Amino acid sequence: MATESPPASGNGLAVYERFMNTVRRACATPEGRATLRQGLADHLENPWPMYVHLMPAGGIPVREDTPRHSLRQAEHPFLLVAALYAVHDAPNPRAGDKPLAVKEPAAAKPWENLGWSLARAARSGMRREVATGLLSHLCELEYDALMTELPSTVSLLRSSNVPVKWPVLLRDSVRYQRWAPDVRIDWARSYTIPAGSKEIS
Structure with a gap:
């Protein structure tokens, strides 16, 4: 079948x-x-x-x-x-003003996922073992637990000025419901890409 x-x-x-x-x-x-x-x-x-x-x-x-x-x-x-x-990440519009102009950022790359963000965090101050442990923890979670954990993970990354690519995070969150093993492998691949190497989709 x-x-x-x-x-x-x-x-x-x-x-x-x-x-x-x-x-x-x-x-x-x-x-x-x-x-x-x-x-x-x-x-x-x-x-x-x-x-x-x-x-x-x-x-x-x-x-x-x-x-x-x-x-x-x-x-x-x-x-x-x-x-x-x-x-x-949303700009803070002021009450009474016209709505802010909506600027589209550069398109996200498919590999700019949580693994990619954690690799950047490890290169910019987070201890490598902490980043590796966090990635391992996320990859062990089932879908509902991952959704519960994402806010604290994103908060940790953004408080350290590590970028989160929102379209990729959303895609992976949707895919995780049915294809969690594939998402986990994608995260691991992005996490282990050496800095400065050519990243491919």
């Missing part, structure tokens, strides 16, 4: 890049940014205010054939990454 194979790890960032543009538009107003930040503080337990800001800006790109009973689970990684971006 043929089995469905996971999408290639080097492809498929476009939908996640578009969603992050949706998030940036939502964060361009004080209300939108505050609402998405509050979503993280509430542990996404009451996410409906987030939808009020995300849906008009472009929506959450889950498959149209997703069963209704699975919709919340399918949307969870999108809401989580949106909230994390609002907390850690």
